[in-house]
Amino acid sequence: MKKFWRCFVCNDIHYGVNPPEICPTCMAKNAYVEISSAEAQKISGMTKGDFNKQKFHEAIEKFTENNEFQVNPDKERVTMLLDGIFNNEKNHGLKYCPCRLIMKDFEEDLKLVCPCNFLIHETYKDKGECWCGLFVRREKI
Numbered sequence: 001m002k003k004f005w006r007c008f009v010c011n012d013i014h015y016g017v018n019p020p021e022i023c024p025t026c027m028a029k030n031a032y033v034e035i036s037s038a039e040a041q042k043i044s045g046m047t048k049g050d051f052n053k054q055k056f057h058e059a060i061e062k063f064t065e066n067n068e069f070q071v072n073p074d075k076e077r078v079t080m081l082l083d084g085i086f087n088n089e090k091n092h093g094l095k096y097c098p099c100r101l102i103m104k105d106f107e108e109d110l111k112l113v114c115p116c117n118f119l120i121h122e123t124y125k126d127k128g129e130c131w132c133g134l135f136v137r138r139e140k141i
C-alpha cells in the first residue's frame with residue numbers, strides 16, 4: 001500500500017510503497033519518515049501558487065517531449081482548461097482535473113491531479129484524447 005513520506009532534511013514529499021533511499025531533492029541518505037496524508041496535504045499546500053499558468057504550460061509541454069501525445073494545439077481550449085486547473089488549485093488545494101469531480105478523499109483525488117494517468121483511460125485509447133482534451137495523441141493531428 002502506498003503511503004506518504006517526508007524527507008526530514010528538505011521536506012521533499014514522496015508517495016509510494018517505500019521511500020527512496022536517497023532524497024532526489026537534497027541527496028540526504030535514509031532521510032524519509034512516514035507522515036499522514038493530512039500532513040502531506042499541508043506541506044504540499046506550502047508550495048501552492050509557486051507555479052503560475054505560464055510555468056505549468058511550459059512544464060506540460062516539456063512533459064510531452066518524446067511522448068506519443070502532445071498538448072492540444074487548440075490554444076483557446078488549453079487556456080480554458082488551464083483556468084479550470086488553477087481554479088481548482090485555488091479552491092481545493094491542488095491542480096485537479098478541470099472536467100472531473102473531486103471526491104474529498106485526498107488519496108483518491110490524487111488520481112485526478114493534472115496530468116493524470118490518462119494513457120490507461122478508455123477515452124484516450126478510443127479517441128486519442130485525455131478526458132478534457134488537454135493532451136492529444138500526436139498522430140491525431
Ligand code: SF4
Pocket residue numbers: 081096097098099112113114115116117118130131132133134135
Ligand atoms: S483528463 Fe486531461 S486535463 Fe484532466 S487531469 Fe487528466 S490530463 Fe489533466
